[in-house]
Amino acid sequence: MKMENEVFKEELDKMEIRLSDMEDKLDRLDEKLTQVVDAILGNPLTKQGGFMHDIELLKSKIEDLEKKQLRYESFKNKVSWTVGLVMGAAMLLQYIISIYTNIKK
Secondary structure, eight states, X not given: OHHHHHHHHHHHHHHHHHHXXXXXXXXXXXXXXXXXXXXXHOBTTTTBOSHHHHHHHHHHHHHHHHHHHHHHHHHHHHHHHXXXXXXXXXXXXXXXXXXXHHHHO
């Protein structure tokens, strides 16, 4: 009977050791998971860093670039129209001058 009690206590001790090891592993896994979440979302206390923060920065920079591109396109269109109108006016003036010189002859 005494022997069975000792075997039973040994088994309980082994089970407790295995449970403690499992708890330690779960704690380490929880720490690593927290680190991964912090790396992705950033630090929740300081609201800084993280992959999501970088994505938000990239989105804002892309929006700025799109706005600049639209302004550039608008400027390019204005310049094209101005050059076209000036050339048209010059050609019209040249045509009128050539008609005037032909009439004067």
